[in-house]
Amino acid sequence: MFLKQFSPTPAVSPTIDPVSPLSRRGFMKTSGVFVLAVSLVGRMKAQDKVAGSALTDVAGGDATPSLWISIDPDGTVKITCHRSEMGQQTWTAIGQIVADELDADWKDVKIVQALGHPKYGDQNTDGSRSVRYNFHRLRVAGAAMRSMLTSAAALKWGVSVDDCQAELGYVTRTNSRARLSYGELAQAAGRLEVPAEADVQLKSRDQWRYIGKPIPSLTVPLIVRGQGTFGIDVDRPNMVHAVVARPPQVFGEVDTVDDSQAKAVKGVLQTVRLPKPVAPALFQPLGGIAVVATDTWAAISGRKKLEITWHKGPNAAYNSDTYREQLETTARQPGKVERNRGDALEAIANSDRTLSAEYYVPNLSHSPMEPVVATAEWNGDQLEVWACVQDPQSTRGVLAGFFGISPDNIKVNATWLGGAFGRKSKPDFAVEAAFISREVGRPVKVTWTREDDLQHGYYHAVSAQRFEAALAKNGDCTALLNRVVYPSIGSTFATGVNMAVNWELALGATDIPFNTPNLRTEVGEAEAHVRIGWLRSVTNIQHVFAVQSFAAEMAHAAGRDPKDYLLEMIGASRLIDPKTEGADYPNYDASLVDYPIDTGRLSHVAETVAKMADWGRKLPKGNGLGIAVHRSFVSYVATVIEVKVSPDGSLSIPGIWLAVDAGTVVNTRHAVAQMEGGTIFGLSNALYGEITAKDGAIEQANFPDWRLLRMSEAPEAFEVKIIGSTARAGGLGEPATPLAAPALANAIFAATGKRIRSLPILGPTGSTLNLS
Amino acid sequence: MATTLKINGKKISVDAAEGTPLLWVLRDHLKMTGTKFGCGVGQCGACTVHLDGNPVRSCQLPHDRLGEVAITTIEGNEGKAATAIREAWIAADVPQCGYCQSGQIMSATALIAQNASPSDEDIDAAMNGNLCRCATYLSIRRGIKDAAKSLA
Numbered sequence: 005m006f007l008k009q010f011s012p013t014p015a016v017s018p019t020i021d022p023v024s025p026l027s028r029r030g031f032m033k034t035s036g037v038f039v040l041a042v043s044l045v046g047r048m049k050a051q052d053k054v055a056g057s058a059l060t061d062v063a064g065g066d067a068t069p070s071l072w073i074s075i076d077p078d079g080t081v082k083i084t085c086h087r088s089e090m091g092q093q094t095w096t097a098i099g100q101i102v103a104d105e106l107d108a109d110w111k112d113v114k115i116v117q118a119l120g121h122p123k124y125g126d127q128n129t130d131g132s133r134s135v136r137y138n139f140h141r142l143r144v145a146g147a148a149m150r151s152m153l154t155s156a157a158a159l160k161w162g163v164s165v166d167d168c169q170a171e172l173g174y175v176t177r178t179n180s181r182a183r184l185s186y187g188e189l190a191q192a193a194g195r196l197e198v199p200a201e202a203d204v205q206l207k208s209r210d211q212w213r214y215i216g217k218p219i220p221s222l223t224v225p226l227i228v229r230g231q232g233t234f235g236i237d238v239d240r241p242n243m244v245h246a247v248v249a250r251p252p253q254v255f256g257e258v259d260t261v262d263d264s265q266a267k268a269v270k271g272v273l274q275t276v277r278l279p280k281p282v283a284p285a286l287f288q289p290l291g292g293i294a295v296v297a298t299d300t301w302a303a304i305s306g307r308k309k310l311e312i313t314w315h316k317g318p319n320a321a322y323n324s325d326t327y328r329e330q331l332e333t334t335a336r337q338p339g340k341v342e343r344n345r346g347d348a349l350e351a352i353a354n355s356d357r358t359l360s361a362e363y364y365v366p367n368l369s370h371s372p373m374e375p376v377v378a379t380a381e382w383n384g385d386q387l388e389v390w391a392c393v394q395d396p397q398s399t400r401g402v403l404a405g406f407f408g409i410s411p412d413n414i415k416v417n418a419t420w421l422g423g424a425f426g427r428k429s430k431p432d433f434a435v436e437a438a439f440i441s442r443e444v445g446r447p448v449k450v451t452w453t454r455e456d457d458l459q460h461g462y463y464h465a466v467s468a469q470r471f472e473a474a475l476a477k478n479g480d481c482t483a484l485l486n487r488v489v490y491p492s493i494g495s496t497f498a499t500g501v502n503m504a505v506n507w508e509l510a511l512g513a514t515d516i517p518f519n520t521p522n523l524r525t526e527v528g529e530a531e532a533h534v535r536i537g538w539l540r541s542v543t544n545i546q547h548v549f550a551v552q553s554f555a556a557e558m559a560h561a562a563g564r565d566p567k568d569y570l571l572e573m574i575g576a577s578r579l580i581d582p583k584t585e586g587a588d589y590p591n592y593d594a595s596l597v598d599y600p601i602d603t604g605r606l607s608h609v610a611e612t613v614a615k616m617a618d619w620g621r622k623l624p625k626g627n628g629l630g631i632a633v634h635r636s637f638v639s640y641v642a643t644v645i646e647v648k649v650s651p652d653g654s655l656s657i658p659g660i661w662l663a664v665d666a667g668t669v670v671n672t673r674h675a676v677a678q679m680e681g682g683t684i685f686g687l688s689n690a691l692y693g694e695i696t697a698k699d700g701a702i703e704q705a706n707f708p709d710w711r712l713l714r715m716s717e718a719p720e721a722f723e724v725k726i727i728g729s730t731a732r733a734g735g736l737g738e739p740a741t742p743l744a745a746p747a748l749a750n751a752i753f754a755a756t757g758k759r760i761r762s763l764p765i766l767g768p769t770g771s772t773l774n775l776s
Numbered sequence: 777m778a779t780t781l782k783i784n785g786k787k788i789s790v791d792a793a794e795g796t797p798l799l800w801v802l803r804d805h806l807k808m809t810g811t812k813f814g815c816g817v818g819q820c821g822a823c824t825v826h827l828d829g830n831p832v833r834s835c836q837l838p839h840d841r842l843g844e845v846a847i848t849t850i851e852g853n854e855g856k857a858a859t860a861i862r863e864a865w866i867a868a869d870v871p872q873c874g875y876c877q878s879g880q881i882m883s884a885t886a887l888i889a890q891n892a893s894p895s896d897e898d899i900d901a902a903m904n905g906n907l908c909r910c911a912t913y914l915s916i917r918r919g920i921k922d923a924a925k926s927l928a
Contacts, residue, residue, distance in 0.1 A: 091873025091910045220869055227874030228862045230810020230850030234875060237809040245804065270793040299804035301796045304816075373814050373822055373875040373909050422812070422875025423909045454815040673869060677915070681872055684911030707819035707907065716900035718913035 065125030120396025132735025271302025374422020462537025479562025512547025630750025637735030686744025784852025
């Protein structure tokens with residue numbers, strides 16, 4: 005997420021658009037289909053004056069209807085989705101927004117996946133912002149198209165537009181049975197001026213047909229038949245398959261290679277040596293030897309026969325156990341102050357009653373069920389790539405930079421993504437495919453095996469955090485110090501970055517919502533020795549685990565109910581601006597005016613979830629409730645987990661309750677799915693997830709070592725409440741994830757008195773909690 | 777050497793290297809990509825197909841040892857149980873990204889074909905080999921129960 009701050013600069017700027025800009029008159033007729041004209045932010049300015057109409061400057065980007073919608077003569081409404089579909093149901097959500105304002109019949113809607121191209125504006129499908137960034141402009145595009153269709157009907161009938169109404173794919177006429185379908189009107193509508201934004205009439209909320217409704221997924225009917233094209237399903241004529249043996253250490257390299265036995269494997273065609281990356285890692289391939297074969301299995305079999313010796317390179321001394329000690333030592337030293345209120349150090353030094361705790365979260369892997377896969381094909385100096393990428397547009401820029409060619413010569417097709425969770429916004433695998441394809445002169449699909457995925461990822465950062473507090477006689481927190489230490493994502497994109505950067509800290513560390521009079525947030529130094537990346541909810545994972553656990557620890561020290569204490573810490577309803585206390589706070593790339601930090605909304609979800617879970621009820625022996633609440637991706641989530649701990653220490657989860665205030669929600673059904681899935685994703689990591697390194701190489705090889713939560717370990721019940729809201733749309737894909745670990749840890753403490761401060765709770769082979 | 781396989785009711789001749797797992801024969805040789813690769817070690821269930829109606833991991837099956845056994849993949853998953861699972865999956869939007877769902881559906885279809893009224897424990901036992909990183913487990917559990925009910 006927030007990739008733009010770290011994107012490598014391509015040799016040729018990816019913002020140059022290869023498509024000739026066309027004026028509003030550029031709507032072309034081809035085979036009777038209302039074909040897309042294109043218009044560009046930046047390029048269209050001169051023509052805007054003439055047209056006075058092109059919707060290129062709408063908040064969120066270009067809302068020109070033709071960029072997003074085409075209507076076939078048979079009435080099929082093709083809606084372009086420029087975001088990547090990875091299970092969050094962005095096809096359905098984008099379709100709902102456009103179709104609602106267009107007043108299309110849902111059964112006529114078909115989604116067209118956009119190529120990566122700057123004309124669509126931001127295509128970076130992470131940061132939980134596909135709806136937030138596009139809600140307004142896609143409504144405008146849909147409504148503008150509806151207006152043009154209505155005008156076309158009025159012209160045809162020779163009546164005022166006021167006597168024409170668009171509804172469910174038809175325009176009807178007042179006091180008449182006449183009606184014209186959108187398909188019949190499309191060509192004529194395409195010859196009309198695009199209205200100006202001020203002339204576009206958006207529906208009122210009570211007129212919404214699809215927005216806010218549990219509209220069924222557009223992808224599921226294909227999925228249940230095994231249809232739909234994921235990255236791994238791409239096929240091209242004359243295509244060959246490759247897998248790559250990569251250096252075990254980042255910035256390691258091949259010393260010697262003997263590929264004779266590999267080449268003797270039936271189906272193996274050749275090997276290709278990939279270039280060694282130069283620091284910083286960016287999205288470069290890691291180097292190594294590719295085995296190219298007629299099918300994937302032959303490539304895998306051939307790779308096993310490679311005899312390679314490696315130079316280990318500069319990261320060979322990275323060992324997770326000693327690195328942990330370094331992080332924890334650093335967390336005990338003063339760090340760089342990132343936010344300050346009052347004087348927490350003095351208050352703690354002078355307090356009769358203090359509390360401190362240290363928390364540890366290991367490296368984590370995304371491990372989407374579909375590993376990363378890309379297919380590339382060169383035609384002269386033209387490159388086309390098909391890949392499960394979260395951002396086909398930046399992938400195009402990265403490829404242009406790597407190969408030193410113009411992005412005009414590159415087409416990037418985003419397939420469906422078989423899970424992504426941040427891994428697939430790093431297109432190193434697309435560069436690998438393009439490199440190998442160029443070497444062998446044929447289309448090449450590069451498949452990452454699960455071992456490749458786990459051992460050569462962009463890992464969630466391992467972290468240590470130290471918290472200190474001063475408590476008053478009555479138990480109130482009078483001062484809070486939090487100090488966070490972990491290698492920065494910035495280290496992947498620039499050399500010399502050895503400290504978490506502002507936006508990483510802003511995900512739960514510098515935006516702690518507590519009203520304690522003295523508050524101090526510090527960050528310490530940590531060198532990266534693997535590629536650090538962003539994983540679903542990013543640094544919120546460790547920050548929220550620590551903050552919400554420590555709040556419960558303070559409540560315990562104060563002898564108070566953890567939910568009540570948490571609400572008291574949050575305090576009265578108010579808006580918080582961490583910038584006034586020295587924090588460099590980007591607020592998820594949103595303005596604090598449009599998306600304030602509202603403690604009233606935060607408390608409300610916490611109070612709501614407590615009611616849902618019947619907080620305070622009598623529980624069976626061995627059961628406990630834990631609560632956590634947090635704002636992330638400009639949405640508010642509170643979670644209560646009930647855990648059952650048997651006398652032998654085995655865990656089960658009888659129930660989870662979750663309340664979410666994400667402002668305006670486009671699809672309630674899929675919002676619930678994200679809450680459930682996001683929570684259990686967090687639970688899986690908290691219970692089992694740990695990636696470790698020995699001598700710089702990742703130790704986990706496959707699912708027996710990297711453990712994911714299975715059906716029998718899933719919670720028995722899960723209740724979600726979506727708070728009704730007319731506030732601006734917030735994120736849904738990530739905000740549930742960070743609550744899982746602290747809610748579970750707090751529940752375990754309530755059940756057993758055992759405080760979890762280090763993750764994972766059980767690890768790859770554990771089945772019981774050590775209750776001693 | 778060519779091998780003849782019986783897939784979705786059809787005899788199909790395949791010329792793949794000795795020992796090539798059924799998974800890669802389906803995907804790379806026959807272009808039947810509904811069956812997915814997830815781990816290659818039989819731990820994730822994404823590659824689940826039926827052999828004579830029983831769910832198995834196709835990444836662990838050398839294609840040239842299968843003989844005449846009836847192989848069913850997601851593309852040919854038909855019958856009352858398969859239809860019921862599909863309908864329940866669509867009605868409740870069980871999948872998220874969908875990548876593991878071919879395998880989930882093959883396991884779930886076999887379960888309700890053999891057990892008209894699966895308990896939670898039955899579902900755990902039948903589905904524990906199918907990982908889902910989107911974590912759709914609760915939806916899958918509900919979907920299986922809905923599908924079983926629709927057949928009752």
